[in-house]
Amino acid sequence: MNNVVLSSNRSSLQQRGDEKREQEALLPAVDIIEESNALKLVADMPGVTHETLKVELDNNVLSLEGEIALDIAKGLSALHAEVRGQRFARRFRLSHEVDSDAITATIVNGVLTLTLPKKDSHRTRRIEVQAA
């Protein structure tokens, strides 16, 4: 059972054995794209739900954390495990132009989409070249 992604309702005995493993979070794959008024971050976090997702901003460091919440039947033993862990985590340092109060996050089918809007003063402006 330990190797099959672990459901949240485990016995305390198992939990003790898993403490070390829990430290090692999986690194979610991300796409990061610059848009004219925002940065867009898309992260794969399959099995993470709205309830188990934690997005935090501390001192300009953005941390994404999500518990894989699978409803796994009891009495299973692992035959093959590519996902070895039950938690995704990744952290990013933000640049000063991100308007931290305006960050929005949604998670749909295990894909987290974060929009990090830029402060007004930092938005793209096209500069017209004047004819001489």
Added chain:
Amino acid sequence: MFDDLKRFETGSPQQFDWLRQLLDGFFSDGNVMDIRAVPRGSFPMINIARSDDTVRVYVFAAGLAPSDLTIDVQDNVLTLRGKREPVMGSNEDGSSRPVFRRERASGEFVRSIALPDGLDAERAEARHAHGVFEIVLPKREELKPRRIDVQAA
């Protein structure tokens, strides 16, 4: 003076893929590799678990809706097919945007994985929640564990 060049003659280009080999060495059991094994991190990732009466396959396919994944079982080989659209990297006017990272797999994918023998694919079921598909394949009746009563002599 050409001695140094000798090391370039031996072996296949694979030897330069030392990191991959190193990683595979850590994570595979010994040096024998399953014929259908894929490099770590292939999309979608798959876990397989077994209970007394079923084999359950978990497919970690973030971003796929239930209708986006085709699941086939033939001769104990499970095949998953699907497509995931890339995140748009262009503006409304068609000009492209700077992309800093593109780690997420996109486009069409096909993955096959061997299942244990003795499964009843006819009665298989699949569920989907939060980007994870669970495929439940019941074992055939004759393979389920059973208790044997000892007859009185």
